[in-house]
Amino acid sequence: MDTELRHIAVVGDCPMMRHGLCHLIDSVEDLSLVASCASISDFDISTTPAEIVILDLRLPMRELAGIVSGRLGSDRCAVVVISDPVQIDIASIVRAGVRGCLSRRADESETVAALRVIGSGGTFVSPDLTSYLLVDAGLLTDRERQVLELVAKGERDRDIALLLGVSENTVHSHLDRLRNKTGCRRRADLTRFALQQGLTYRSTVP
Template identity: 45%
Template sequence: MSADAGRVAVLGDCPLLRHGVARVLEAAGGPAFVLGAGSVDEVTAALEHGEALAGDVLLVDLRLSPGCLAEVVARLSGLGFAVLVLSSGPPDDARAALRAGARGCVSRRAGERELLAAIRLVADGCSYVSADLAVGAVPDAAPPCHVTDRERQVLELVAHGETDHGIAVRLGISEHTVHSHLDRLRDKIGSRRRADLTRFALTHDLITATSVPG
C-alpha cells in the first residue's frame, strides 16, 4: 500500500486528539483524514450520508470500560469499518477489543511513526498490536539479531506500507532481492507477518526518516 492510499476516520472523546491525528496524516501525505466524530451516532450518520465509507480505517479513542468498548467495537466492525483502537489498558483490554472485531490496538504511548504504521497496516488488511499491549512494557534493549543497513531500509518501507514492488522501485533493486531481504528478516525475528516486522523495527528503534532513499 502506498502512503497516499486509504481513508481514516477518528472517533474520540477529545477534539484535540481528532485534530492531532488529522495533522499527522496531512504532514505524512496520507492516508486521507475524512471524519472526526465524538460519538458512535455521529459515525453512523456520516456513514449514512456518505461522509464515511465501509472499509475506512476507524481510529477509536474512547474512555470506556473494556466491556463497553468491546460493544462499540463490535457495532462499528459490523458496519464495515476497519477498527483500530487506542488503548492504555492492560493486554487483556486489547485482547477484548480484538475479540470484538478490532483489526488492531495501538498504545496511547505510541509516537506518530508507530501510529502511521499501524493505520497503514490495518488499511492494507493486516492487524497490528503495540508491543506493550501484547506482552507488557518492553525495556530499552539492543535488537536480538544483527540487521544490515539494507535490511533497515526494507523495514522502513514495510512500516510505511509499501508493497514488495514498491520497495524494489524505491531502492532500485529487483523484487527477487526484496524477497530475499524479507525472508532473512523473517527468519531472524521468527515471524512471517508484516505487522510483526513493523513492530520489531519500531520496538528496537531500527528505522528513522533519514534511512529512506528520496
C-alpha cells in the same frame, strides 16, 4: 511502500488527541481524513467512506467491543482502538474485530506505520501493549505461534524451515507478519514477547 489512499475516520472524546490525530492524517500523503467526531453517536458509518476507524473513547473494553461488533460491524471497516496499558482485556476487542491496538504513547511514525499495516489488511499492536495481549485472542495463527515458539527456543530460520517442512522464505514471511502484529522488530524482542506470553516449544509441529 503501498501508496494506495486510505480513508480514515477519527472518533475521540478528547479534543486535543482527536485534533492531533486529524492533523497527522492530513499531513500524510497516502492517508485521507474523511470524518472527525467527538462521540460514536455522531458517526454514521453508512454515509462515511472510511476504511479505517480510529476509536479513542474512554469506555470499558466491553463497551468498546460492543461498538466494534455492533455499530461498526463491517467487513470493509478496519478498526484501530487507542488503548492505555491499564486496560488489559485486549482479547475482548480483538475477538470483536479490532485490527489494531495503539498505545497513547505511540509517536507519529508508529501511528502512521500502524495505519498503513492495517490499511493493507494486517494487524498491529504497539510494543508496550504486547505484554497485555493474550495469544489465544486469535491474533496469531497456529503457524505463526509455532514459528514464534521456535524463535524463542533459539532456532535459526533455516532450522525452523526444516522443522516445519516449509521453505526459508515462508519462515521469513511468518516472521514479517509476527513483527507487524506484535510491534517487535528485533529477534530478541520476539523472544521476550514469547516468554511473556508463556510460549515454549511443545514439539507438536508437523
